[in-house]
Amino acid sequence: MLNAAGIAKQGSDTIFSWWARYQAAKADGRDAVNGTIGALLEDDGTLAINRVVDAAIRVAPEVEISAYAPLAGLPSFLDLSKTLAFGETRTCFEELGFSFAATATPGGSGALYLAANNFLERGQSVLLRDRHWGPYNGFLRNNGIDFVTWPLLPPNGHDIHPYFAEAEFETKLEEICSVQDKVMVWLNDPAHNPTGLSMGDEGRAACLSSFVTSAINNEEIGHTLLIDSAYSLYADEPHAWGETILEAVESGMPWPENFLICVAISLSKSHTIYGLRTGALVSIHPEKEVIDRLDTVMSVTGRQTWSAAPRVAQYCVSEMHSSEEGGKAWGQERDRLKQLLDVRRSNLKAECERLNVPLNPTMDGFFAWIESDDPTAVAESCAQMDVYLVPLTGGVRIGLCALSAGDMTKVAEALANALG
Ligand SMILES: Cc1ncc(COP(=O)(O)O)c(C=O)c1O
Helix, strand or coil, X not given: CCCHHHHCCCCCCHHHHHHHHHHHHHHCCCCCEECCCCCCECCCCCECCCHHHHHHHHCCCHHHHHCCCCCCCCXXXXXXXXXXXXXXXXXXXXXCCCEXXXXXXXXXXXXXXXXXXXXXXXXXXXXEECCCCCHHHHHHHCCCCEEEEECCCCCCCCCCCCCCCHHHHHHHHHHHHHHCCEEEEEEECCCCCCCCCCCHHHHHHHHHHHHHHHHHHCCCCEEXXXXXXXXXXXXXXXXXXHHHHHHHHHCCCCCCCCEEEEEEEEHHHHCCCHHHCCEEEEEEECCHHHHHHHHHHHHHHHHHHCCCCCCHHHHHHHHXXXXXXXXXXXXXXXXXXXXXXXHHHHHHHHHHHHCCCCCCCCCCCCEEEEECCCHHHHHHHHHHCCEECEEECCEEEEECCCCCHHHHHHHHHHHHHHCC
16 A cells, blocks of 8 residues: 555664664663664763753743744744844944844754755755764655765865765766756765764865855856755854854855855754654745745645644743843753763773774764775674664764763773674
8 A cells, every 4th residue: 555655664763773782782781882872862871851941841831832933933042042043243244234034943953854845856966974863864765855975074084074075065066067057065064974074164165165165157047055054053163154254254254145145053962852742944035025935835745744833842941041141051061961962072082092993084973984895793792792883874883872981991892892
């Protein structure tokens, strides 16, 4: 009874199956360590919760729990989402005459769905880095969109922009422009899943410049750059993209009509409300007309897909951030959680260095990464030593978010052994 798209859907989620193996090892009484799941855990293995957000949600008035939200989202939340996406640069952009569109979505996934549904034509391809979050493929495929990739890191290793493969990006952009009338790039930065890479000032500036140059040279071709900021509020520079874009605009970068920047925000991690499904798609453009049109298109798409996004966290989180103390208290909890990640990352880096394990560059967020031609063999070998990681396309993901600070010697030893 299934159609072809339904038949193509397979249930084997790699991350959950490796998590289940970790749990089985634990249940067998083994001293197993968990680097599988993508949720932030305390060092004792319990879910890390931002207590300030939790307290804000618990005092929700009944009506804010029960009622629908407006189709586009609660106005106070839409206002907050622009600040979460662009930080302090938001007001600078407004002073320069830019406008922002915003639509509330069920998590960052909903924002990615809106982008997959509305920018490219069916049959066209998005440009992604070769290492990317697996569910992108499904959001795109379900909207009839394909993808092509460019390398996460410059293949020669000594490019002028260490964390951005500029030449390969430009080649792919040109190829796409020669066959499509619209171009879209999805970029999960800073704090990339699955590697923890952040592109750095130079990488971001070079990427923006290549993309804008392509838009200027191809004025009939729509250019949309989507920044997936799912983990950015745990990065050292959470609003790095806003700063890069603002700097470019202030130093005279032209903003062609056919150029749009969108940010997919997710409150799942930043506010530890994974299950409350709250996020937004925020867009910036100098023309108000473009922005108004995007607001309509995106909220109509939401209406036709999931109706309205859940209301309760939109209300409670915007109430919380509306006072200076609320925002500050949230920030202190966020800092505490970020510290867990920072300590785990620096311990892992030190242990990998000691044992000559070739960890990929990793700066921020929930993950670290080892490249491998045979990731399953590496993960299987680690599992033999009771270290559970996740084999993905091109490498093995190390979930710093789930490990504890004291696990890193064991993780690095298992990797060193697996890599021979
Ligand atoms: C790279 C990336 N983008 C977006 C999301 C969206 O998360 P959610 O839909 O839970 O907000 C995730 C969640 O794991 C992610 O890893």
